[in-house]
Amino acid sequence: MTNKKEGLVIAHLGQGIAVECDGEIILCQPLRKLDTVTVGDKVLWSLVAPEQGRIEALLPRKSVLTRPSRNDKIRPVAANLDNVFVVFAVEPYCDFLLLDQYLAICENRDFAASLILNKTDLPLSESIEAELANYVSLGYALYRVCANDASSLNELKQALRGQVSIFTGQSGVGKSSLTNTLIPDKNLKTNTVSATTKHGRHTTTAATLYHLPEGGDLIDTPGVAIFGLADITTGQLAQGFREFLPFLVKCQFNDCSHHNDKGCAVRAAVESGEISTARYSRFLKLHEKM
Ligand SMILES: Nc1nc2c(ncn2[C@@H]2O[C@H](COP(=O)(O)OP(=O)(O)OP(=O)(O)O)[C@@H](O)[C@H]2O)c(=O)[nH]1
Ligand SMILES: [Mg+2]
Ligand SMILES: [Zn+2]
Structure with a gap:
């Protein structure tokens, strides 16, 4: 029977996953089905050889x-x-x-x-x-x-x-x-x-x-684009601009792209100065990238 202990994933390295437990760091390999273990995860691990651990289970995540x-x-x-x-x-x-x-x-x-x-x-x-x-x-x-x-x-x-x-x-x-x-x-x-x-x-x-x-x-973290836009919709992108929120509900059409659409309340707010032109133009750029 293996002796499982709780540990904290502190880094995902090429050669394995660094797990911290009782102030020590053990390099672990995950079970194949656990290959999405990431930094910040709490896991159960066991020792399989001297200084060599195996991640047995992923504990529930808060986020x-x-x-x-x-x-x-x-x-x-x-x-x-x-x-x-x-x-x-x-x-x-x-x-x-x-x-x-x-x-x-x-x-x-x-x-x-x-x-x-x-x-x-x-x-x-x-x-x-x-x-x-x-x-x-x-x-x-x-x-x-x-x-x-x-x-x-x-x-x-x-x-x-x-x-x-x-x-x-x-x-x-x-x-x-x-x-x-x-x-x-x-x-x-x-x-x-x-x-x-x-x-x-x-x-x-x-x-x-x-x-x-x-x-x-x-x-x-490494300075790469670690966030991607691929997993959000264009509607969610607009909601990601917090100052757009009060206006989104006022656009004439539900599927408004907030670009040149008729009756767009976001665009009107940009024109009246309630939304910064710079933020709006970056919204359009991100929208285009998606
Ligand atoms: N003038 C100045 N230079 C700084 C300051 N902080 C960091 N640097 C310099 O900026 C450069 C990059 O710093 P890093 O801490 O490696 O940057 P990073 O964001 O971790 O970069 P990645 O790991 O590639 O994502 C180094 O040459 C630092 O010396 C600062 O407050 N003022
Ligand atoms: Mg760095
Ligand atoms: Zn709109």
Whole structure:
């Protein structure tokens, strides 16, 4: 009889799944039918050889964030999340289209989403400030931080406390740098987890969960588009723009695409200045991409 223990999946690596149990990390292989186990999952595992585990069962999830992958499959990105933090920065550039895509998915999946502007040591243009003011007026929390300045992270730390959070955003915005500053012993742990996945670059290759010193967990992800639009409908995309909601019900036609349709209340709200033109044009771009 095998002795099953409960563990937490902290990373999905090429060579197996890193499961944390009683403060130790064991590399496990999942049973074939459990190949969708993901970071943040609670699992039952057993030891099959020295330092070699097997995942026997997946425990119920509170939530799961997914992304579309090849052959129309949906892959989980992370499980049991409370909050999604979309990280962006003026360098490489502020990709508001990607940001709106992330926000629209979060709105549809009922994930609380917040924004983190990193690299505040770099100058911001007025047009970016105007965009930021608009997100704040829509009710999104915005944290302005600098990964090199721990004192800039105090407010963010409060928001992360006791929660399971994920950092997402394009490559190079500083997700890992922020994680490093928030989690002092991170490098040490990263080396234990992925000693065999090193390849000289800093780019993160696997979503990895870390424990915050103040309590709570933080998942750092690779800067790829981990959210896809493929699993939402065009109607859901519109609902993902929270300021559209009061107008969607007022469009003349139920199947309004909010483009050039007759009697579109969303478009009217853009014209009257109630909806930002920039957000509306990004909605149209995402709509086109779908
Ligand atoms: N000026 C400045 N540079 C920063 C700051 N935070 C991070 N960087 C730099 O930005 C670059 C990318 O940082 P990473 O933390 O690797 O970015 P990432 O988002 O984890 O990237 P991926 O893992 O590829 O998704 C590095 O050269 C960092 O030193 C900051 O607050 N200010
Ligand atoms: Mg990274
Ligand atoms: Zn409409």
